[in-house]
Amino acid sequence: DIQMTQSPSVMSASVGDTLNITCRASQGVYNYLAWFQQKPGKAPKRLIYTASGLHPGVPSRFSGRGFGTDFTLTITSLQAEDLGIYYCLQHHQLPYSFGQGTKLEI
Amino acid sequence: EVQVLESGGDLVQPGRSLRLSCATSGIRFEDYEMSWVRQAPGRGLEWVGLIRTKGHGGSADYAASVKGRFIISRDDSKSVAFLEVISLTPEDTAVYFCSGRPAAVHYDIFAVWGRGTTVTVS
Numbered sequence: 001d002i003q004m005t006q007s008p009s010v011m012s013a014s015v016g017d018t019l020n021i022t023c024r025a026s027q028g029v030y031n032y033l034a035w036f037q038q039k040p041g042k043a044p045k046r047l048i049y050t051a052s053g054l055h056p057g058v059p060s061r062f063s064g065r066g067f068g069t070d071f072t073l074t075i076t077s078l079q080a081e082d083l084g085i086y087y088c089l090q091h092h093q094l095p096y097s098f099g100q101g102t103k104l105e106i
Numbered sequence: 107e108v109q110v111l112e113s114g115g116d117l118v119q120p121g122r123s124l125r126l127s128c129a130t131s132g133i134r135f136e137d138y139e140m141s142w143v144r145q146a147p148g149r150g151l152e153w154v155g156l157i158r159t160k161g162h163g164g165s166a167d168y169a170a171s172v173k174g175r176f177i178i179s180r181d182d183s184k185s186v187a188f189l190e191v192i193s194l195t196p197e198d199t200a201v202y203f204c205s206g207r208p209a210a211v212h213y214d215i216f217a218v219w220g221r222g223t224t225v226t227v228s
Binding site: 034045 | 152167170
């Protein structure tokens with residue numbers, strides 16, 4: 001099974017900051033990597049698909065990059081509403097697997 | 107507009123069974139591989155399993171943690187997916203979400219989610 005490891009687990013940032021969340025796969029997943037944002041008590045929302053594709057309607061301050069085993073979600077010009085937990089997901093191989101999550105505090 | 111609605115969650119005693127439903131609209135359901143994802147209280151997201159389209163064999167695959175106790179099925183005529191959970195344990199307490207992807211578009215994973223349905227085993 002493929003293990004997904006995110007870092008950091010928790011991060012604090014201020015409005016206007018640029019930050020990076022990383023996700024590492026235990027084996028290559030090509031670009032079958034998606035990023036999700038989850039706010040308390042809500043369902044996850046997809047931000048990024050195929051490592052770098054921006055989901056329709058998601059602000060352009062969100063971007064993703066990477067291929068193989070190392071991936072990064074970048075948020076520029078951080079806004080207060082960006083608080084939440086961010087997850088990566090590999091869907092290259094079954095069982096699909098999520099990272100453990102990165103909690104973003106503003 | 108694509109919509110997903112999970113239902114069937116309840117407070118149940120250990121050892122009992124439960125069937126969850128995932129109703130969809132706005133998609134050609136028969137063309138979608140459907141997955142279930144759960145989230146225990148205060149924990150992260152855990153992929154539980156999926157069911158393929160009839161065109162891809164209609165079979166299901168499961169996470170090792172639930173294999174043998176969870177059964178995923180689908181009714182394409184009603185655009186609904188099901189998750190039957192057998193012999194529930196307190197560790198199955200979670201919010202259960204469903205989502206999917208078009209079978210022919212591998213990259214378009216989990217674009218739309220329902221609000222989830224809560225299963226409490228106690």
